[in-house]
Amino acid sequence: MISQPPTLDDAQYQDEILKGVSRTFALTIPQLPEMLRHVIGNAYLLCRITDTIEDDNALTTKQTRYLSDMFSEVVCGHVAAERFVDELYPLLSDHTIPAEHDLIKHTPAVIRVTHSFNPVQRKALERCVRIMSRGMADYQETETLDGLKDLPAMNLYCYYVAGVVGEMLTELFCDYSPEINRNKSELMKLSVSFGQGLQMTNILKDIWDDRKRGACWLPQDIFLKKGIVLRELQSGHSKPGFQEGLAELIGVAKKHLCNALIYTCLIPPQEKGIRRFCLWALGMAILTLRKINRHRDFHDGQQVKITRRTVKTTVLTTSIFAGNDWVLNQLFKIISQQLPDTAISDELFYRR
Known part of the structure; x- marks a missing residue:
């Protein structure tokens, strides 16, 4: 699946939403060299989306597993981010904070940034999300x-x-x-x-x-x-x-x-x-x-x-x-x- 290139608005959104979903990483990530700042900020948001799926107690175990697997496919470029949003966003409860609601809604912007990275960077991000999603879903079931x-x-x-x-x-x-x-x-x-x-x-x-x-x-x-x-x-x-x-x-x-x-x-x-x-x-x-x-x-x-x-x-x-x-x-x-x-x-x- 061919994704659209990121825009300046996408990069700006990534910087802004990071402050909303994590005060600690919003503090530490800007310390990194510019060449790393962008990719590690994006990596954190991918992990936060994964975490949101696992943490929202309104989702059934079956829904969590299904949406976690789907998000891994989104990160790999096999499933459209818009489809993921359409399926997850209406299911989110008040347990998920407003900033995370916003992050899920803007998953396509985050993914456009993800898909702009070099092959080594993308492979590292894809592997992390895949292992994290499957592992966290396994533990949530028990x-x-x-x-x-x-x-x-x-x-x-x-x-x-x-x-x-x-x-x-x-x-x-x-x-x-x-x-x-x-x-x-x-x-x-x-x-x-x-x-x-x-x-x-x-x-x-x-x-x-x-x-x-x-x-x-x-x-x-x-x-x-x-x-x-x-x-x-x-x-x-x-x-x-x-x-x-x-x-x-x-x-x-x-x-x-x-x-x-x-x-x-x-x-x-x-x-x-x-x-x-x-x-x-x-x-x-x-x-x-x-x-x-x-x-x-x-x-x-x-x-x-x-x-x-x-x-x-x-x-x-x-x-x-x-x-x-x-x-x-x-x-x-x-x-x-x-x-x-x-x-x-x-x-x-x-x-x-």
């Missing part, structure tokens, strides 16, 4: 308050939601820079761990918010060892065993974020824009983990959300030292030193 079976099941969920995004970003970084590409094998090995560290932080922060909508992404095995049955959890009644299980997962997330720092330091120091993009996300995640660790009895995500002042401090500090690996490693050690460590084997933290 979404309950029982939690996931075990840590490997949580790892797989994190891969579908965020690890595959790490792989996609690495492909785009390597396509952009021959110097970055020289470290591709090491970067790809670490990219899934980077994504999982960010996603695990979100899962831990959103435990109680997720439960309100009938979902739990925590691993049963870790909590059963502490005498905790996840289905029986009640907000505001945090038992010692639950806090111990939480500490174990904080240690796992910390290790993943340590890998995220190694990943960032493999990016050439002169690529400060890419480093800032990585460091701001990493910095906010590790500070959120620290807050969760201090308040393991929290019962609302707002209680462990970092302040705007903390975000500004993170942005300023990491920007100043973006090119200095020694300082970055020292900062990470200082900030994370009070977080629990994990006894899980290192080999489980790397892409195989």
Whole structure:
């Protein structure tokens, strides 16, 4: 299927809607080199459309699977974006925020931009959306308050939601820079761990918010060892065993974020824009983990959300030292030193 070339209005819409659907990425994406800014902004919107399909609770499991598969075909150029909009848009509920309603409505504009990229970029985006769509649909079908079976099941969920995004970003970084590409094998090995560290932080922060909508992404095995049955959890009644299980997962997330720092330091120091993009996300995640660790009895995500002042401090500090690996490693050690460590084997933290 031949798609129309993007217009200036399409590019402008992409920049504007990004601010509406994500304050964090609207902050970090502009830090990237111009050649990457456009494609990674588009990639985020594609992932957000995928996420919207999965999150709208008005859709049946069958509809979610069907529309997720259709969107993958849209991204690949096999199905018209207009047809996708005609089928999904009328089904969206008030659960989907107005900005996401608007994004779905303007899917053709986003896709015209997608189809303007070079073959390597398009392949990376197509692969990411395909894996994410199928994986998230699989997990949605088993979404309950029982939690996931075990840590490997949580790892797989994190891969579908965020690890595959790490792989996609690495492909785009390597396509952009021959110097970055020289470290591709090491970067790809670490990219899934980077994504999982960010996603695990979100899962831990959103435990109680997720439960309100009938979902739990925590691993049963870790909590059963502490005498905790996840289905029986009640907000505001945090038992010692639950806090111990939480500490174990904080240690796992910390290790993943340590890998995220190694990943960032493999990016050439002169690529400060890419480093800032990585460091701001990493910095906010590790500070959120620290807050969760201090308040393991929290019962609302707002209680462990970092302040705007903390975000500004993170942005300023990491920007100043973006090119200095020694300082970055020292900062990470200082900030994370009070977080629990994990006894899980290192080999489980790397892409195989």
